[in-house]
Amino acid sequence: MKSFFHSLITLIKKDLSIERHTREIFLVMLIFALSILFILNFALDTEVKARSSGAAGLIWVILVISGQLSLNQIMNLEKQGNMLEALLTAPVSRTAIYLSKVITCFLAMIAMALIIYPLYSIFYNTPLRSVHHLWVALLGCWGYASLGTLISGMTIQTRMRDILLPVLFFPVIIPLIVAAVNSSSVIFRGEPIGSALPWISQLIAFDVIFTAIGIISFEYIVED
């Protein structure tokens, strides 16, 4: 068990240090998200009400679309120079490899969410009202990362690669997004956290299910 956590932490450190040197994931995601944020301004030019009432949905659309970039990159990292094969032959459990990728992706996503939420609030004059957004963001990003990493592990082995990821990933991530958007919008409306509880418990359930599926099936995906 100790060696499991040791290899998990080493793998995460490896990904983070690559990211620190190349800045290929987070910065690209952030700039992409910012450009969508600005495009939204023109799309909702005259719809002042939609900007605040649709805030939760729009923020999550931004997160979902820009997060996809990190999913592509996080696995491509290993595909370059056949690093994945090297990693698989190393005496590291597959679960540790999978979880390290999920955690790296999760960190990138949550950092994005921490930037996008306040920025949206500033740009579109929509008060955040409560810190409870943080819980929704944490749960939503974890589910997104856990299922996304799995799908990304599939698509890097195909010929179409990056193009295929959203096609496969978006239809299956919908339940999580529904729960995340609904709990966020309850908080945006200024209602007590209690009324968002059914949605938050759904988020927790989806996180557990997706992570379990990921841990079980990652082995089958990277078998050879």
Added chain:
Amino acid sequence: MQTFFPKKYLLLDLIAAILILCAAALVFLYAPIETTMGLVQKVFYFHVAYAWVGMLSFIIALVFSILYLTKRDLRFDLASESSVEIGLVFILLAVGSGSIWARPSWNTWWTWDPRLTTTTIMGLVYIGSMFLRKSIDDPEKRARILSVYCIIGCASVPLTFFSIRGYRSIHPVVVGSGGMSMNMTPAMVHTLIFSVIAFTVFYLALMAHRYTYAKIREEVEANKLALEDINE
């Protein structure tokens, strides 16, 4: 060994054809015309059958995917592939026929009801898995990855239904007695059940054809490779 289409399956085709003709006869001659919606309600008997077959083939694809992962026999993957392809056609038919029915009776082509949404998302998952199949060459790897994706899809689609089922809906509940269940006369119920059975048999016949096709295709591939080896 050369694969041929077994003659006994032709009997299945024949039964399916007769059953569907009988179902059509029941729909147009036996079932009464609905009082408020009129003739357009006849779409209902086919619509439910399409949706049922679409969902059934999804479940069967899931079963074959799990079988593949446990038994590692490529034939299970071929069966799963066949089921997905047939399922997609029926899902599209279900959504299309639903739209045709919805326009006159709800005055809209589309509504964001959990059933409509979930069915269409299921269609998207099907299409995604077909793209995935096309872009992997190695048969073993393809079967493995496809099986996992099928399992993910089968886990996610019911969750989608579950997470949006609280939304306001105008879609009638056919099975079970919800607040909006349809008032069907016994003749209507008989016709519906018959039509669902007829299309299930039709699905089995299609599966037999599609599966044999997949097997023959694999054989041709294998022969091609063998020929190339000889030429070299």
